Amino acid sequence: MVSSKSLKKSPKPEKVKIIQVNVRGFDNNFSYLVIGKNGGAVLIDATGSIEEIEKAIRKNDAKVIFQLVTHSHFDHAGNVNCFIEKGILLKSFEDLKKCPEIEVAGFRIETLFLPGHTSDSVCFLIKNNLFTGDVLFADGTGRADFGGDENEMRASLEKLSAFSKKNPEIIIWPGHNYGGAKAMLKEALEKVTSPAL
Numbered sequence: 001m002v003s004s005k006s007l008k009k010s011p012k013p014e015k016v017k018i019i020q021v022n023v024r025g026f027d028n029n030f031s032y033l034v035i036g037k038n039g040g041a042v043l044i045d046a047t048g049s050i051e052e053i054e055k056a057i058r059k060n061d062a063k064v065i066f067q068l069v070t071h072s073h074f075d076h077a078g079n080v081n082c083f084i085e086k087g088i089l090l091k092s093f094e095d096l097k098k099c100p101e102i103e104v105a106g107f108r109i110e111t112l113f114l115p116g117h118t119s120d121s122v123c124f125l126i127k128n129n130l131f132t133g134d135v136l137f138a139d140g141t142g143r144a145d146f147g148g149d150e151n152e153m154r155a156s157l158e159k160l161s162a163f164s165k166k167n168p169e170i171i172i173w174p175g176h177n178y179g180g181a182k183a184m185l186k187e188a189l190e191k192v193t194s195p196a197l
């Protein structure tokens with residue numbers, strides 16, 4: 001006999017596929033495709049080699065629904081307009097402010113506002129993956145002297161540190177390959193030599 005408990009359908013866990021595209025660009029930049037249900041995908045930080053991004057889209061049969069950028073520096077947003085022209089719209093910083101949680105292709109994207117590197121720096125949390133742009137690399141943080149603010153950076157790192165303590169399993173996917181293509185959030189934070197941490 002089957003118990004009534006086992007007949008209950010448990011919700012299927014969200015599954016995402018992360019494609020880290022080595023687009024070279026300004027300085028070892030990464031673009032990302034996050035692919036969910038039925039190939040529905042989001043493109044993060046379209047920059048560097050358009051060819052490499054398009055190759056990744058084709059290879060994974062991804063249907064890109066919209067774009068996101070971690071901040072407005074040209075080496076992260078360089079190809080945004082090119083993909084807008086191809087019909088893939090961008091969720092702007094203003095859009096994200098209004099709506100920091102987005103459901104798409106069966107997964108949820110949460111925007112964390114972490115200014116400091118620039119005033120519009122955000123990180124995107126998808127399951128236990130954090131797309132950090134220039135807020136945090138495998139081996140340190142982005143500089144605050146290109147339109148950023150040291151004090152804001154310190155506050156953002158404190159927030160990330162508190163977040164990491166509650167969520168020890170988070171993996172970061174940075175905007176550049178500085179000291180590694182990805183890292184555990186906890187370990188990346190340990191390498192930051194900020195007096196705030």
Ligand SMILES: [Zn+2]
Nearest residue numbers: 071073134142
């Ligand atoms: Zn930057």
